[in-house]
Amino acid sequence: MDKLLYTAVSGANRVMAAQALKANNLSNVDTAGFRADLERVQALAVSETRVMSQLGSAGVSGKAGELAPTGRTLDLAVRERGLFTLMTRQGEAYSRAGHLELDPQGQLVQGGLPVAGLDGPLVLPEYRELFVGDDGTISVIPAEGGVIEEVGRLKLVNPEMAQMRKGLDGLLRPADGVPLVADDQVTVVSGFLEGSNVDAVQELVASMDLSRQFEVQIKLMKSAESLAKAGNRLLNDV
Template sequence: MDKLIYTAASGAQRVMEAQALRANNLANVDSNGFRADLELVQAKQISNTRVLSQMGSAGVSASKGELAPTGRALDLAIFDQGLFAVEANGQEAYTRSGQFELDANGQMRIDGRVAVGVEGPIVVPEHKEIFVGDDGMVSITPAGGGIIEEVGQLKLVNPDFDTLLKGDDGLLRLKDGTVAAMDPEVSLVSGFLESSNVDAVTELVASMDLSRQFEVQIKLMKSAETLAKSGNRLLGNI
């Protein structure tokens, strides 16, 4: 009976963690460039006769979202595979979100974080027009007109998704703590944003299935309690 209740409790805990993961995916269905977390369940052997379930390190979906036109020069989307590099808490991290902004000093940022350039942060001076090439090169037409000037190139990387881990801030980092190298093969397009790659229908169906699994685990715990009470009554009558 103790084995039953601990097994059921382990299953219920695993389901609750999976529900939280699915809920986070659904909450970000409209977040540009969001990469869905994947559920990973592992079996943990306690003894020769007991195996409990537990959530492992969640993987990240590498599937692509849809590209939506915006017409804004600093809205950037990556074709196929690749990531933008940003600075987060003094470390380099990666994202597919391409909604760039210029701060008061002209520094390029993504979601408030400094965008990493090939030669460091990119600072854009006063300008009439701004352009971003498919290789991430940022160019401007000076405010007073004249020849187009290059002001920096965005760092674009393409590490294997199996080597990445998503942090609590939603950014991706290499599991070994190193920095990804610039990949010249990564290509982007200006005037578009990539949508989240979360499939809302799939996540909803999975959430409903998890709810049913949780109900089963609760019933098993109640059954274990009933069996324990029955056993105690039998022992009390001996």
């Protein structure tokens, strides 16, 4: 009975963790640039006779989301593979979200974090018109007019998504912690935002399946309790 109860509790804990992951994916189905979290179940030995099933991170989905036109020049989407580079207090972090803005100092930011260029943060001068090339090059026509001037280029990277891990801030970082190098092959398109790559139907079906699994684990716990009570009655009758 003890082994049955332990197995049921371990399974129920794993299912609850998986349900939380699926719920987070579903809650971000409309979040621009969101990457769906993947799950991996692994066995964790806690004693010579006990093994607990544990939900581990299998990284994030590399599938591209749908592109939605916005008509805004600083709304950018990465074509196919690649990531934007952001600068945080802990170092570089990476994202597919491309809703870029200018702070009061003219610095390019995304979600309040500086956007990294090839040579550091990107600070734009006052301009009359702004252009973003396919390779991430940012050019402007100065406020006073004149010829087009190149003011910087986005740092675009292209890691293997299996090597990336998502932090609590929703940003991606390499599992080994080493900053990524820029990749000239990554391209962007201006005037579009990439939607979430969460498959809502698939996540919903998986959540329903997990709910049924949880019910099974609860029934096993009740069975273990009934067996334990029956065993105690037999001992009391002896």
